[in-house]
Amino acid sequence: MLQRLRPAIGQFTPPLLGLAFGVALVRSSSGRGDSLWWLWAPLALSACATSGLVFVYGVRRWAELTKADQVRVRDVAMPVAAVVVAGTLAINVPAILTGTDDGSVRSGVLLTLPLLAGIPAGGAMYGVRYVASNLPANLIAGAWLASLIDMRRLLRRLLAAVGSLVALTTLQAAALMALERSTNSPGTRPPQYVLVIGGFGSLLVALAYVPGWAALQHQGQRLCDHLLPLQPLGDASAIVSTAEDRQKLERVLGADRGIIADLQADLIIFAPLLASAAAALLPR
Numbered sequence: 001m002l003q004r005l006r007p008a009i010g011q012f013t014p015p016l017l018g019l020a021f022g023v024a025l026v027r028s029s030s031g032r033g034d035s036l037w038w039l040w041a042p043l044a045l046s047a048c049a050t051s052g053l054v055f056v057y058g059v060r061r062w063a064e065l066t067k068a069d070q071v072r073v074r075d076v077a078m079p080v081a082a083v084v085v086a087g088t089l090a091i092n093v094p095a096i097l098t099g100t101d102d103g104s105v106r107s108g109v110l111l112t113l114p115l116l117a118g119i120p121a122g123g124a125m126y127g128v129r130y131v132a133s134n135l136p137a138n139l140i141a142g143a144w145l146a147s148l149i150d151m152r153r154l155l156r157r158l159l160a161a162v163g164s165l166v167a168l169t170t171l172q173a174a175a176l177m178a179l180e181r182s183t184n185s186p187g188t189r190p191p192q193y194v195l196v197i198g199g200f201g202s203l204l205v206a207l208a209y210v211p212g213w214a215a216l217q218h219q220g221q222r223l224c225d226h227l228l229p230l231q232p233l234g235d236a237s238a239i240v241s242t243a244e245d246r247q248k249l250e251r252v253l254g255a256d257r258g259i260i261a262d263l264q265a266d267l268i269i270f271a272p273l274l275a276s277a278a279a280a281l282l283p284r
Contacts (some may be wrong), residue, residue, distance in 0.1 A: 011056055013052075014052035014053070014055045014056050014117075015049050015050075015052035015053045015056065016049075016052070017052060018048040018049045018050075018051045018052030018053075018055075018113070018117070019045060019048055019049040019052070021048050021113070022044050022045040022047070022048030022049065023045065025044060025048070025106060025109065025110065026040070026041040026044050026045060028106075029041075029106065029179075030183070031179045031180070031182070031183040034179060034182050034183050035182075036175070036178050036179040036182045037179055039175050039178070039179075040172070040175035040176050040178070040179045043168070043171055043172040043175050044110060044172050044175075044176070046168060046172070047110065047113075047114065047165075047168050047169050047172040048110075048113060050114075050164070050165055050168055051113050051114045051116075051117035051118075051165065052117065054114070054117050054118060054121060054161050054162060054165050055117040055118075055119075055120060055121075057120075057121065057158075057161050058117075058118065058119070058120030058121030058122070058123070058124055058158070058161070058162075059120045061120075061121065061124045061154060061157070061158055062120050062123055062124040062127065064154065065124055065127045065128065065131065065154065066127070068150075069127075069131040070131075070134075071127045071130050071131050073123070075126075075127070075130045076123045076126035076127050076130060077123075079126050079208075079211070080119060080122050080123050080126055080208075083122060083204060083207050083208060084115060084116070084119060084122075087115045087200075087204050088112055088115060088116075090200065091108055091111045091112055091115070092108045092112065106176070107173065107176055107177075110169070110172060110173070110176070111169065111173065111197065114165050114166070114169045114201075115204065117165075118162050118165065118204075118205075118208075121158050121161060121162050121208075122162075122208040124154070124158055125155060125158055125159075125208040125209055125211075125212050126208060126211060126212065127212075128151050128154060128155045128212035128215070128216070129211040129212040129214075129215045131147075131151065132148070132151055132212065132215035132216050132218075132219050133215045133218075133219075135147065135219060141223070141226065141227055144219075144223055144226075145223060145252075145253070148216060148219055148220055148223065148253055149252070149253065151212075151216060152216050152253070152254050155209065155212050155213065155216065156262070156265075158209075159205070159209050159262075159263075162205050162208075163202075163205060166198070166201035166202055166205055167198075169197075169201060170194060170197055170198040170201060173194055173197045174191075174194045177189055177191065177193065177194060206263065209263070210259060213259060213262060216253075216254070216255075217255055220250065220253040220254070220255035221255060223249075223253070224246050224249055224250060224253075224255065227249065228242050228245050228246040228249060229242075230242055230243065230246070
């Protein structure tokens, strides 16, 4: 019985821990008497719980990737660590240099938590890059195609998950800044600072997503060249027919889409737009 419950316990523990952490943060806020606290608190709780959900989702996607392909933690540890360390320093060092007040510490914690929760998802994204870059040379065309399609779907699902977390975290930060301004807290930042938060979060996600996307694009073009080469053709009708078939294959692989189109389709660019809307609503 315990063995049956163990997967469910592991799945629900991180979101519950995130929610409990969020409850402790919102209860300790000095702005509990302000009406804007009721706007910020649900967003903060949602962001903390969603961080736990994204952590679980990333772990499961990593397990899915490693089950089918030969990729290990050490293969992705360096780039993931670089992004996490750079992100953590960028979030917390400015507050430390300018003096730590209660609001700055709370803001830093609420921004660092989603970053740390996204480590498994980021590892899976870099894992896609590693696997795509090291596909066996003797792979048959059908298996090659199936592998690229599966990895692209995995990468886009991860992007949607972490992109949504960035959007929710940005809204939470906007509400917290509105609360700080309402209570005249020390170290209050201008409304436009929300744009920095949304943009920086999107940048961190892009740093994890783009390498995998580029590796899949490269492999997709290689597969198209392998199955439907244009260079040896001299007959006009054969060129047109092959070009049409190649275009269909690129569409199946997603190789006909640019990086901006993929990012817009999966919410990463949506976060700065949410930040702009939030900044416009904050009191000036």
